[in-house]
Amino acid sequence: MRKGFMVPGVRNAFRDMLWTLCPTTCLSRWVDRRLRLGENFWLFVLGVNNSGTTALAKILESHPSVRTLPAEGHFLTKALPRGIQYGVTRSFSLRCDVFRWTEESPSGPALRARYDWSWYYPDRPGILLEKSPPNTLRARWLQQNFEPSRFVAIVRHPYAVCEGTRRRIGRTIEHAAEHWRRANEYLFNDIPHLRHSLWFRYEDLCARPEEYLVKLASFLDLSQPFDTRVLASLDSPNIDNTQSPLRNFNSRSIGRLSRHDISAINGIAGALMERLGYECL
Structure with a gap:
């Protein structure tokens, strides 16, 4: 039965049944063929929520040589933990005991994740893009278990990130x-x-x-450049919870912070801010 003709509930049940019944070696070979791993590589976006990861992913997936999932990968597999399960929505680093994985961590979840995702990626050649914020804590594990792989990381001023986190989910600064x-x-x-x-x-x-479109194309060894028109049509939510082209909304976010908020962020994250070139107010 072709997966494209299954309704979601039937597809998920069929997928889980195959996972249960098929030997691991057969599953691994099937996944490799399905994802065409011999001719493509994995591309993982790294960065915390509200850092521009969605805009970056939209840019990357606009290229015809890139394949992507219909949602963040951790929502499409039973292999990876989710923040909501542990009370750390948009703050997964506060449960490093759950989300921090390295080369020494068990490799078993990798095959299940690849297997689950293989049901969602387009059936064509292309780079395999995946963007789940908790990847930020498990890049070394991903490199070990998803070969070959490359990583693009994005960081944003903590004043804007923290304001957005508080505004979206009500966490303290x-x-x-x-x-x-x-x-x-x-x-x-x-x-x-x-x-x-x-x-x-x-x-x-x-x-x-435009400069970073060139850098990304070079990093990914793309023969065709990114179309700059993508910059005017990014479907990425902004500070007003509307959609807009790529634009820096930091000043508006920072304007919503009190002096106490800024002092609190400086006290907690000031050293790393300076390391990354961000000035403390």
């Missing part, structure tokens, strides 16, 4: 700042261990988007 600090400390400590990685700041992407 201190809670949001601790998450930003922990997640990005892990990220930038892991980057030297990644064989193929590129990182940049959200602010620089917004200021010089």
Whole structure:
């Protein structure tokens, strides 16, 4: 039975039945053929929520040589934990005991994730793009278990990230700042261990988007450049919860912070802010 002709409930039941009944070696071969892993590589977007990861993913998936999932990968597999399960929605780094995975972590969930995702990726050649914010804590595990792979990381000023976290889910500024600090400390400590990685700041992407389209195309070895028209049609939510082209909304977010909020963020994340080139107010 072709997967494209199954209604979602039947497809999910059929998928789970095959996972239960088929030997691991057969599943692994099927996944490799389905995803065409011999001729393509994985591309993981790294960065905390509200850092520009959605805009970045939209740019990447606009290229005809890139395949993507219909939703964030952790929502489409039973192999990976989700923040809502542990009370850390948009703040997964506060449960590193659950979300922090490295080369030493069990590899078993990788095959299940690849298997589940293989039912959603388009059946054609192309780079396999995946964007789930908790990937920020498990890049080294992903490199170990998803070969070959590359990583694009994006970081944004914590004032804007923390304001957005509080506005969207009601967390305290201190809670949001601790998450930003922990997640990005892990990220930038892991980057030297990644064989193929590129990182940049959200602010620089917004200021010089065409330049970063060129950098991304070069990093991904794409023979065809990105179409710059994607920058005018990004379907990414902004501070007003509407859709708009790529634009830096930091000043409006920061304007919603009190002096106490800013002092709290500086006290928690100030050292890392300076390391990443962000000035403390």
